[in-house]
């Protein structure tokens with residue numbers, strides 16, 4: 484077994500740089516512009532982005548200038564120059580990209596972080612072969628403004644007693660986990676979880692910004708209905724959701740916040756009862772259930 488290690492100033496390649504790839508890239512570049520040098524963890528020093536459409540290449544060049552080198556139809560060339568590759572294509576393109584001529588050999592000895600929904604580490608590892616170290620991450624779009632949530636899963640190491648240990652399988656050195664943690668902690672919160680939870684995380688935090696925005700829009704609509712100008716209503720809704728969420732992240736229990744806002748006989752409890760009549764809780768919870776079920780099927784061949 485050989486070890487894979489990440490050196491400081493490494494080259495980071497976004498193999499697919501659309502919504503999610505750009506969100507991660509933007510957050511990391513932004514964090515580097517304010518980063519102090521007191522650290523021991525390896526950080527990236529060069530950034531590459533792979534796309535297939537000219538308009539995407541133009542978008543990346545105009546957004547990042549010379550901070551990011553764009554590879555238009557140049558996956559192999561980009562991966563060859565990289566140490567860490569973030570796979571950011573649609574799940575259905577994964578096989579085509581990873582089995583393209585020369586890719587398997589080029590990925591040898593590198594770290595591949597897949598952000599693909601519903602595509603397991605094993606599925607990816609079967610395409611790359613054992614000499615690439617494959618990790619999954621499930622970020623979300625607020626990574627773009629460094630307010631993201633990312634769940635990271637490592638492959639389960641084979642037990643020492645296993646009779647099927649693959650001696651060609653690369654293993655991570657001590658530098659790998661902190662390097663991955665650094666990327667995603669710079670652009671929001673990052674937690675490590677077992678891979679079995681990733682479909683639920685995909686639904687809850689990966690898709691979550693969309694669900695939160697539906698609630699935000701609905702609250703805004705309510706304000707507009709009652710005569711508030713749209714921009715005021717939207718600001719009130721967004722700041723209120725952010726404020727409540729931050730209180731929870733800082734330790735308050737949501738039920739405690741709800742109680743403290745609900746004056747007996749007051750307007751809040753009146754509004755809450757209408758929400759409960761509309762089965763808002765089970766509707767939202769079942770939305771996460773449905774999104775989880777769909778997420779689990781996204782990596783499967785149709």
Ligand SMILES: NC(=O)C1=CN([C@@H]2O[C@H](COP(=O)(O)OP(=O)(O)OC[C@H]3O[C@@H](n4cnc5c(N)ncnc54)[C@H](OP(=O)(O)O)[C@@H]3O)[C@@H](O)[C@H]2O)C=CC1
Pocket residue numbers: 498499500501502503504533534535536537539540558571572573574576580598599600621622623624689690
């Ligand atoms: N959107 C989200 O909020 C989240 C998405 N994800 C996951 O992230 C992944 C990407 O999603 P998203 O960013 O929304 O999708 P996008 O379509 O926005 O981005 C996909 C990117 O892949 C590129 N691409 C397509 N074909 C190739 C190819 N052959 N070689 C190299 N690059 C290629 C596209 O290039 P071009 O622009 O030129 O077409 C594009 O930059 C998905 O697997 C999704 O499950 C995970 C969490 C959240």
Ligand SMILES: O=C(O)[C@@H]1CCC=N1
Pocket residue numbers: 600685686689690781
């Ligand atoms: O909707 C999707 O499939 C992707 C995964 C999570 C967010 N967007």
